[in-house]
Amino acid sequence: NAGVTQTPKFQVLKTGQSMTLQCAQDMNHNSMYWYRQDPGMGLRLIYYSASEGTTDKGEVPNGYNVSRLNKREFSLRLESAAPSQTSVYFCASSVTGTGGLTKQYFGPGTRLTVT
């Protein structure tokens, strides 16, 4: 049981290049999330998916797209990378309960640098 996995761990892009960050979970969770973490800014939600087939914007969606490929996988795409997208990206997943506690579990992160 690997939990939440992310690839790659590190990536360097030039301005204008595109790439896709991959995330997968093996906990049969319904909901998945993409965050970015910048110094002093905490974790900010980019996009999330409450269930397979649905995606919604979070706090900072501009410059990103997502795909919920199936229940396990949720990818984040940067179509034209910009230096402002230099950050650490975390994927997370959770079980969507009906009034119960829903705990989010995080992947190990992807450190992205855009030059």
Next chain:
Amino acid sequence: GENVEQHPSTLSVQEGDSAVIKCTYSDSASNYFPWYKQELGKRPQLIIDIRSNVGEKKDQRIAVTLNKTAKHFSLHITETQPEDSAVYFCAASSKKKSSGDKLTFGTGTRLAVRP
């Protein structure tokens, strides 16, 4: 949307002393308040959480208190140890039936425990 403020941004304590981190939230509908610990270069890990129908919860040396009226919640760490040194994040869940659970994070508190 939800807004979570966290204080202090940095905290230094002597080993064995207590540490308190405070958060406020804005959305009175928020009903779930987790705390995450993030060690350097690692993923955030859930350490304790509380639901809005509970005023206090303890787990060994850590406790969380919630004041719904004032929209405050706090993390208390007693008998601090060097391994408690990390960044701590509070969060509040703005649960929407149609869109799952979203967490809004505070900006983090860097705790240093001096031996």
